[in-house]
């Protein structure tokens with residue numbers, strides 16, 4: 097049975113996570129994720145893709161014709177010169193993020209950069225600083241955070257910020273994994289997945305999700321220990337899979353937006369508590385779920401945990417191993433419309449859920465905010481550092497090294 101969606105974290109006064117002020121989008125790239133983002137926007141009547149761009153004018157025109165987009169361009173620069181575009185969705189390869197992100201901001205556009213936000217912490221900080229200087233909205237496309245199942249999980253852990261406390265007690269551990277067999281969609285070794293110079297590798301492409309799942313439930317805190325292991329492909333030099341364990345310091349688990357007066361500053365964690373285990377890769381098929389373990393129970397963000405519709409809560413009763421029953425919160429995605437089906441459907445699982453992210457971006461821009469509370473700039477930066485450290489520990493060469 098469907099549950100009533102929780103209010104979105106960026107605006108707790110709303111009951112509808114799809115509340116979306118008008119926003120005019122432009123697209124950088126006309127590939128797979130841009131197809132999915134464009135399809136999802138069709139569920140939001142006031143969000144409009146007004147222009148798209150690709151390196152090849154004919155491909156951009158074909159994409160525009162398919163999706164009834166008014167304008168198409170054969171270069172990204174032309175799109176950025178279009179005054180009708182308010183916010184740019186950057187869905188080309190992440191190896192170009194610093195260059196493209198910089199161009200978007202210099203053209204005075206708000207910008208949503210697909211994950212990973214950039215390929216190293218320095219480029220990440222550069223773009224965050226530039227957005228601040230230009231007074232523009234910028235965000236990493238960590239779309240997971242906007243699904244009602246994740247908004248609900250956040251509330252179950254931290255409380256609703258309006259007096260209702262979290263129910264899990266102290267979070268002591270997070271176990272999260274995402275592994276899929278990429279050979280279904282990306283050929284070895286020709287796909288960019290296996291091209292080190294084009295940002296290939298599982299730590300860039302898959303790890304951002306389990307890393308962000310772990311940091312969410314420690315209130316965005318930085319881990320104090322990180323140990324990563326994994327496999328690097330000899331032939332291509334990209335990392336195929338990895339496993340990361342982290343410990344988090346004993347600090348408040350309350351994110352600042354839910355605790356503006358810092359009342360929970362002294363919330364103590366158990367001594368030695370605060371661990372996360374992340375497994376990621378594009379070799380095998382995992383269940384793909386995130387389990388948050390607290391002193392009073394657990395919750396499971398069910399598969400596919402990076403774009404979930406269900407969260408299951410199990411609270412402890414008296415006695416070890418006993419529980420007081422389970423509650424399933426279910427927030428189904430809308431059915432694919434005829435229009436979506438006839439224009440190629442979606443490439444990736446649950447991509448209709450991009451609508452939640454796009455609606456939150458529109459709300460924040462309309463409210464004059466420069467970042468979303470669901471995934472702050474500080475978290476984007478600390479997750480870029482996690483990616484960097486994991487790649488180093490796995491022994492992956494940096495992109496710019498031969």
Ligand SMILES: NC(=O)C1=CN([C@@H]2O[C@H](COP(=O)(O)OP(=O)(O)OC[C@H]3O[C@@H](n4cnc5c(N)ncnc54)[C@H](OP(=O)(O)O)[C@@H]3O)[C@@H](O)[C@H]2O)C=CC1
Pocket residue numbers: 124125126127128129130149150151152187188189190210211212237239288294300301444
């Ligand atoms: N949030 C999410 O769920 C998802 C996010 N992503 C992220 O989106 C990005 C794109 O992924 P995806 O759409 O799957 O990738 P695609 O293979 O579809 O490529 C995307 C675009 O990148 C450009 N591109 C592709 N190959 C090259 C190349 N060799 N040199 C220069 N540019 C190239 C093309 O732009 P053009 O059209 O201009 O030619 C292409 O359309 C990645 O950063 C990925 O991490 C990906 C999937 C899902």
Ligand SMILES: O=C1OC[C@@H](O)[C@H](O)[C@H]1O
Pocket residue numbers: 276301302402444445
């Ligand atoms: O971000 C992503 O990258 C890899 C895809 O297969 C996955 O579905 C997607 O969300």
